[in-house]
Amino acid sequence: MTSQQLIDQIKKKQTFLCIGLDTDLDKIPKFLLDFDDPIYEFNKRIIDATQDLCVAYKPNIAFYERYGSKGWDALKKTVDYIPKEIFTIADAKRGDIGNTSSYYAKTFFELMDFDSVTVAPYMGVDSVTPFLEFDGKWVILLALTSNRGALDFQMTEDPAGERLFEKVIKTSQHWGDETNLMYVVGATRAETIGDVRKIAPRNFFLVPGVGAQGGSLEDVVKYGWNDDCGLLVNSSRGIIYAGSSENFDQEARTAASVLQQQMSTILKNRLK
Amino acid sequence: MTSQQLIDQIKKKQTFLCIGLDTDLDKIPKFLLDFDDPIYEFNKRIIDATQDLCVAYKPNIAFYERYGSKGWDALKKTVDYIPKEIFTIADAKRGDIGNTSSYYAKTFFELMDFDSVTVAPYMGVDSVTPFLEFDGKWVILLALTSNRGALDFQMTEDPAGERLFEKVIKTSQHWGDETNLMYVVGATRAETIGDVRKIAPRNFFLVPGVGAQGGSLEDVVKYGWNDDCGLLVNSSRGIIYAGSSENFDQEARTAASVLQQQMSTILKNRLK
Numbered sequence: 051m052t053s054q055q056l057i058d059q060i061k062k063k064q065t066f067l068c069i070g071l072d073t074d075l076d077k078i079p080k081f082l083l084d085f086d087d088p089i090y091e092f093n094k095r096i097i098d099a100t101q102d103l104c105v106a107y108k109p110n111i112a113f114y115e116r117y118g119s120k121g122w123d124a125l126k127k128t129v130d131y132i133p134k135e136i137f138t139i140a141d142a143k144r145g146d147i148g149n150t151s152s153y154y155a156k157t158f159f160e161l162m163d164f165d166s167v168t169v170a171p172y173m174g175v176d177s178v179t180p181f182l183e184f185d186g187k188w189v190i191l192l193a194l195t196s197n198r199g200a201l202d203f204q205m206t207e208d209p210a211g212e213r214l215f216e217k218v219i220k221t222s223q224h225w226g227d228e229t230n231l232m233y234v235v236g237a238t239r240a241e242t243i244g245d246v247r248k249i250a251p252r253n254f255f256l257v258p259g260v261g262a263q264g265g266s267l268e269d270v271v272k273y274g275w276n277d278d279c280g281l282l283v284n285s286s287r288g289i290i291y292a293g294s295s296e297n298f299d300q301e302a303r304t305a306a307s308v309l310q311q312q313m314s315t316i317l318k319n320r321l322k
Numbered sequence: 323m324t325s326q327q328l329i330d331q332i333k334k335k336q337t338f339l340c341i342g343l344d345t346d347l348d349k350i351p352k353f354l355l356d357f358d359d360p361i362y363e364f365n366k367r368i369i370d371a372t373q374d375l376c377v378a379y380k381p382n383i384a385f386y387e388r389y390g391s392k393g394w395d396a397l398k399k400t401v402d403y404i405p406k407e408i409f410t411i412a413d414a415k416r417g418d419i420g421n422t423s424s425y426y427a428k429t430f431f432e433l434m435d436f437d438s439v440t441v442a443p444y445m446g447v448d449s450v451t452p453f454l455e456f457d458g459k460w461v462i463l464l465a466l467t468s469n470r471g472a473l474d475f476q477m478t479e480d481p482a483g484e485r486l487f488e489k490v491i492k493t494s495q496h497w498g499d500e501t502n503l504m505y506v507v508g509a510t511r512a513e514t515i516g517d518v519r520k521i522a523p524r525n526f527f528l529v530p531g532v533g534a535q536g537g538s539l540e541d542v543v544k545y546g547w548n549d550d551c552g553l554l555v556n557s558s559r560g561i562i563y564a565g566s567s568e569n570f571d572q573e574a575r576t577a578a579s580v581l582q583q584q585m586s587t588i589l590k591n592r593l594k
Contacts, residue, residue: 072422112418112425118398118433119391126390143418145442146384147469150344153384161390170417172444172464174471192444197419199446202493209481221474 051137051165051186053229053254057278059105059135061321064314066279067306068106068139068256070286071096071128072113077291079298089117089124094131096290099299103310106282107132108139108256129162137282139190139256140164148176155181166190168234168256171218175225182226189231193219193246196236196259219249228252235274237265237283244273247280254280260309261288267309271316279321285309323409323437323458325501325526329550331377331407333593336586338551339578340378340411340528342558343368343400344385349563351570361389361396366403368562371571375582378554379404380411380528401434409554411528412436415464420448427453438462440506440528443490447497454498461503465491465518468508468531491521500524507546509537509555516545519552526552532581533560539581543588551593557581 060066071093075083078092085091097107109128114121132138140158144167145151151169158167159181166188169178181189194204194215204215212220219233235246237259246255255274259265260283267283274281285306293301332338343365347355350364357363369379381400386393404410412430416439417423423441430439431453438460441450453461466476466487476487484492491505507518509531518527527546531537532555539555546553557578565573 074425110418110422112416112422112429115394115429116425116433118429119394122387122391122394141418143442143445144384144415146382146413146415147467148471150382150384153346153388157384157387157390161388170415170442170444172442172475173415173467173469174474174476176469176471178471195419195445197445197448199420199448199450202446203444203486203490204446206478206480206486206489208478214475214478214486217478218475 056105056137056254059137060279060317063102063105064317065103065105065310066281066283066313066317067104067309068108068282068284069096069100069104069289069306070141070284071107071109071290072286073109073290074113075117079294079296081296087124087127089114089121090127093124093128095299096302097132099303100289100306101133101136103303103306104136106137106139108141108284110141110286126162129164137166138164140167143168143170143192145170145173145177147173148180151177152180155184159184159187166232168192171222178222179225182230187230189226190256191218191222191231191233193233194235194239194242196238196263196265200236200239216245216249219246223250228254232256234258237270238263240266240269240273243270247274247276251276252280254282256282256284258284261285267312275320279317283309283313328377328409328526331409332551332589335374335377336589337375337377337582338553338555338585338589339376339581340380340554340556341368341372341376341561341578342413342556343379343381343562344558345381345562346385351566351568353568359396359399361386361393362399365396365400367571368574369404371575372561372578373405373408375575375578376408378409378411380413380556382413382558398434401436409438410436411462412439415440415442417442417445417449419445420452423449424452427456431456431459438504440464443494450494451497454502459502461498462528463490463494463503463505465505466507466511466514468510468535468537472508472511488517488521491518495522500526504528504554506530509542510535512538512541512545515542519546519548523548524552526554528554528556530556533557539584547592551589555581555585
């Protein structure tokens with residue numbers, strides 16, 4: 051998917067919501083466990099109920115890997131079921147030496163046909179660039195994450211006062227551009243999103259941490275907005291586990307609608 | 323596996339060799355492609371031919387994920403086939419927010435029953451500690467990797483002159499200890515291994531980069547040795563692809579023997 055196609059979807063559907071498919075057999079409604087593939091069944095119903103309210107779906111791969119080959123089959127069926135105009139994110143946080151990263155890239159871009167994959171920056175250039183060599187595919191590089199441990203290393207300053215997450219973004223701007231590179235920037239440190247926006251004015255940000263983790267949509271928009279929106283705001287548990295009855299999909303829809311309506315108002319005010 | 327069990331194996335077998343099972347359908351001998359599960363068949367023969375020469379096997383997960391659910395099945399069968407006294411490493415380089423890391427930990431420690439998993443440090447404490455909560459299981463934390471991109475961020479100094487990889491090791495010494503935490507320290511920067519050894523005197527190091535990547539075993543031992551050896555030196559391609567004939571397993575054995583004999587001499591000289 052191109053950045054223009056993504057921007058067009060945001061304008062058309064009046065939303066920049068990404069829904070995280072962190073599907074967990076311990077958390078989905080019990081009646082689904084009678085199906086052959088409960089994970090896929092859950093995802094299918096969530097997708098049916100929410101696809102007009104979001105522009106992206108983001109399965110976190112840990113939740114699928116956990117069930118071994120069955121989990122991988124459920125993941126593959128899920129990706130195939132997502133309508134083609136919706137952006138797909140393999141939240142995998144991979145990264146290895148070049149030769150090996152190219153195999154991870156083939157897994158998520160060729161075998162699974164995701165539009166994008168999240169990548170960890172610690173191993174540097176040759177761990178990231180193999181993911182950038184696929185037409186129409188995207189790297190979403192971890193920059194400033196939403197969790198507690200983000201403070202351990204990401205905020206470390208060099209002698210010039212540059213923090214590690216800033217160095218990651220500045221350095222990676224030479225590896226890709228706004229057509230194939232996004233950044234993960236957590237909503238739990240909203241004011242810092244503004245610092246990231248200064249370094250990466252044109253790239254999309256994938257923003258986790260709104261909702262369950264405490265981040266505010268208003269602050270994310272205030273600090274992270276660019277001329278083309280430039281934001282994919284993710285919610286996972288707050289949507290997919292909004293209800294646990296047989297109507298869980300409609301309860302998920304209601305939760306997603308709340309965010310979509312806020313986003314629609316923001317888009318009307320900010321985009322011409 | 324406990325550290326004492328690992329040390330006992332090193333002394334008994336006179337080797338601290340780890341063999342990387344980076345098994346690739348494009349590189350294995352062609353006749354194996356006629357088998358039902360060529361990846362497993364290749365691994366089985368490599369394990370049969372080399373198990374007395376090494377103390378650890380390290381499948382890199384990218385090579386299995388690449389084939390989706392079939393790859394995961396081949397990985398599971400491989401781990402089950404490795405004799406229990408040999409240390410197993412899931413080279414996965416995972417790391418996510420706490421809740422999600424605990425699912426990765428369950429995948430590799432419970433579902434697949436690996437002894438250890440490699441973990442990326444970028445997301446900090448809550449991305450690593452969920453892996454440390456399993457008895458007899460190990461985190462092998464990326465510290466200083468062997469690839470070119472290691473220079474991008476890992477060597478970045480803070481105002482006090484501490485490099486990022488040193489900060490990762492110092493900080494993580496509060497998360498685990500020498501009974502459940504090892505570090506990845508690349509052989510391609512041998513003199514730096516000595517800097518790591520000063521910060522982490524008791525932890526095992528997993529050392530990639532000897533052989534194909536140009537690192538020297540002598541230098542690794544010179545700078546990284548501790549009283550209990552403290553080293554697992556990995557070789558992947560140099561061993562498993564040493565030959566491509568029907569006797570590839572014996573050619574792999576010959577390549578592994580060369581390293582094992584060097585290691586035996588080192589152990590005789592250095593361990594009482």
